[in-house]
Structure formats: structure tokens, C-alpha cells
Amino acid sequence: MEQMSLMEADSTTIENEEKSSVPEEKLNFPFNVSHENLQYYMNFIHNSKNTQKENQLVFWMQRIGLLPKVKLCQKCNPQQKMECRKARVIDRWQWWCAKCEARAPVRDGSFFARISCSLIDALKLILAWCEDADCNIVASQLGVKLRVASMIYDRLDELAVELHTRIKLGSAEGLMLVTMYPDCLYRQSPDTTDQPHKHRILMMADTTNIPTNYWLHVIKTGCEKLSNDDNEIKEEVSSILSSVYGCGLLLVEDCVPFTEHHEQLRLISMNSVADHACSDMKRFIYEDFWRQATILCSASRDYCASKDYSSIKDCTRAVQRYLHVAAYRFRHPRNFYEQTLQAVAQKYNITMTDAV
Numbered sequence: 001m002e003q004m005s006l007m008e009a010d011s012t013t014i015e016n017e018e019k020s021s022v023p024e025e026k027l028n029f030p031f032n033v034s035h036e037n038l039q040y041y042m043n044f045i046h047n048s049k050n051t052q053k054e055n056q057l058v059f060w061m062q063r064i065g066l067l068p069k070v071k072l073c074q075k076c077n078p079q080q081k082m083e084c085r086k087a088r089v090i091d092r093w094q095w096w097c098a099k100c101e102a103r104a105p106v107r108d109g110s111f112f113a114r115i116s117c118s119l120i121d122a123l124k125l126i127l128a129w130c131e132d133a134d135c136n137i138v139a140s141q142l143g144v145k146l147r148v149a150s151m152i153y154d155r156l157d158e159l160a161v162e163l164h165t166r167i168k169l170g171s172a173e174g175l176m177l178v179t180m181y182p183d184c185l186y187r188q189s190p191d192t193t194d195q196p197h198k199h200r201i202l203m204m205a206d207t208t209n210i211p212t213n214y215w216l217h218v219i220k221t222g223c224e225k226l227s228n229d230d231n232e233i234k235e236e237v238s239s240i241l242s243s244v245y246g247c248g249l250l251l252v253e254d255c256v257p258f259t260e261h262h263e264q265l266r267l268i269s270m271n272s273v274a275d276h277a278c279s280d281m282k283r284f285i286y287e288d289f290w291r292q293a294t295i296l297c298s299a300s301r302d303y304c305a306s307k308d309y310s311s312i313k314d315c316t317r318a319v320q321r322y323l324h325v326a327a328y329r330f331r332h333p334r335n336f337y338e339q340t341l342q343a344v345a346q347k348y349n350i351t352m353t354d355a356v
């Protein structure tokens with residue numbers, strides 16, 4: 001595998017037939033894989049071994065939209081449709097123009113373009129990302145260069161952020177909650193931990209969805225404990241609430257600095273509601289709904305501590321990305337691998353002509 005991972009995917013290096021078949025032990029992933037994700041992945045293994053042309057991995061990936069099905073020759077004018085031909089390259093197939101004999105990798109125009117590892121390793125790395133497995137560990141276990149594995153993780157992170165930030169929270173009839181991390185942890189007792197929290201995170205939840213839709217926003221305004229009366233932080237919170245929630249009634253905890261004027265939103269104090277609520281309701285709005293979000297925020301704190309950013313701005317940006325990806329992953333508790341591959345296909349605008 002090592003030799004293969006060093007080969008440029010687009011090169012015409014002679015391929016070793018044996019090396020591209022996938023040995024059974026490769027199914028022992030160095031990370032936990034959910035049953036559904038494993039089932040879906042098995043399709044690739046099956047197809048990577050198939051000897052019939054139409055069943056081979058490349059064609060199967062074309063069918064589910066992960067690789068383009070047609071390609072026009074860039075050198076010929078008028079444009080000429082290229083043909084997919086067997087070739088001694090890592091992907092076993094490449095595009096070929098019958099008129100000018102130009103060649104092009106089957107990965108052109110796809111997520112997999114310029115990723116220097118075999119397609120099956122790339123699919124494994126996507127699975128690893130879906131399972132939130134450590135990129136360093138997975139790369140070394142699969143014998144893929146860390147640079148290559150990181151590129152795949154980066155592309156998926158970007159896609160997740162794009163998809164996650166596209167949705168709006170809120171509805172006319174649902175219950176929306178807003179609080180601030182870590183402030184909400186210290187309702188009863190003050191923060192006495194040795195390591196102060198570097199970031200404050202505005203936690204927003206739409207309880208109409210199962211699992212709860214979260215939006216976790218890392219506060220950019222002054223990271224040291226700023227007074228909630230500060231106008232700058234109030235403005236930041238207000239503008240985020242307006243952009244994240246389309247409409248609705250928001251219960252806002254008192255630790256959140258906010259201005260009450262919003263065009264589409266009605267903000268009311270969570271504490272004033274809680275004063276009249278039963279104990280179940282209190283537990284619900286103060287604890288139950290925040291359990292997962294609090295776990296993600298606390299994981300982001302570890303993430304932040306493990307990195308060494310030169311500026312607080314870079315750190316804020318990285319933690320924000322981490323939290324968007326984590327919240328996106330949390331919204332997809334089932335069949336995440338399949339959904340991720342569909343998102344990849346859609347992102348690259350490759351039409352899915354056949355269902356899987």
C-alpha cells in the first residue's frame with residue numbers, strides 16, 4: 001500500500017494488479033464504524049474487486065455521482081466526447097479522446113481530483129471522517145500520507161460548514177432556546193477551574209427537530225471576560241440571532257447579552273418563564289436540551305488547547321469550524337457515510353442518473 005500511496009493518482013505509473021485489490025484484513029479499521037456505515041462501505045469493497053467492467057469501482061462511483069460520467073476533450077474544437085478506457089494508471093481507467101488522443105484522469109472535476117491516493121483509500125478516509133476518527137492515526141494505519149489524508153478531511157470539513165450554515169433555525173410554532181457557554185455551567189456556583197475558558201460560545205437550539213438542531217457560535221468580540229453591558233458584544237449576539245433564526249419566539253437565558261429589538265424575532269427571558277414552570281420544564285430548558293451542545297463545546301475546549309495558534313483570531317476561526325462540523329455531524333446520527341457521499345456528489349454537481 002505504501003508504494004501505491006506515493007504514486008500520483010493522475011500519473012501513468014504502471015499499476016500493480018495485486019496491490020489494488022483490497023485484502024480482507026483492511027476491514028479492520030483503526031476506528032469504530034457504525035453498522036450502517038460499514039454496510040454502505042462494503043459496496044465499494046465489492047466493486048473494487050469486481051472484474052466485470054460495468055461493475056468496477058470507477059463505474060460504480062460514476063453511477064452514484066462521485067465521478068463524472070461524461071467528459072469533453074478540452075483540446076478539441078468542436079468539443080469531443082471522451083471515452084473511458086482501461087489504462088495502466090492507479091485508477092485503472094482514464095478518459096481518452098479518439099480524435100486527438102488526449103488523456104485525462106477519471107477524477108477530473110470531482111472531489112477526488114489531485115488527491116494522491118487510491119480511490120478506495122480515499123473512500124476509507126471519508127468513512128474515517130464520518131466516524132470522527134483522528135486523521136493522524138487513520139493516515140498512518142492506512143499508509144496514506146498525512147498531507148493527503150488532511151486534504152480529504154479539509155475538503156469534507158469545508159463541505160460540512162457550508163451545508164450546516166445554510167440552514168436556518170426557528171419556526172413559528174417551535175420552542176427555541178438560547179444560552180451562553182461556559183456561563184450556563186455556573187448557574188449555581190462560580191467558575192473555579194484552573195484553566196479559564198478562552199472562548200464564549202453562544203449556544204442556539206431549535207427543539208422542533210430530533211436530534212435537536214444546534215448552532216454554536218464562537219463569540220468574536222473580546223475573548224477576555226467582557227461585561228455583558230458592552231454594546232459590541234450585544235450587537236454581535238443580536239446580529240447572529242437575526243441571521244440564524246428565521247423567525248420565532250426565543251427563550252434567552254439571562255447570561256446572554258442581548259438587545260430586545262428584532263424585526264422577526266420575539267425574545268423573552270428564560271428565567272422569567274422558568275419562574276412559573278414546573279421542575280420538569282425547568283430541567284428541560286436548562287439541562288436536557290443543552291446536554292449534547294455542552295459536550296461539543298467542552299470538546300472544542302480540548303481541541304483549542306491542543307492547537308497552538310499565533311493569534312486569538314485564528315484560534316476563534318478554527319474553533320468555530322470545529323463546532324460547525326461537530327454540530328453538522330450531530331444532526332446526522334444515521335447513515336452519515338451515505339449522506340456524506342451524496343453531499344459530495346451534489347457539491348461537485350455530478351448528476352446522479354441512477355439510484356444506488
Ligand SMILES: [Zn+2]
Pocket residue numbers: 073074075076080097098099100101102
Ligand atoms: Zn481531443
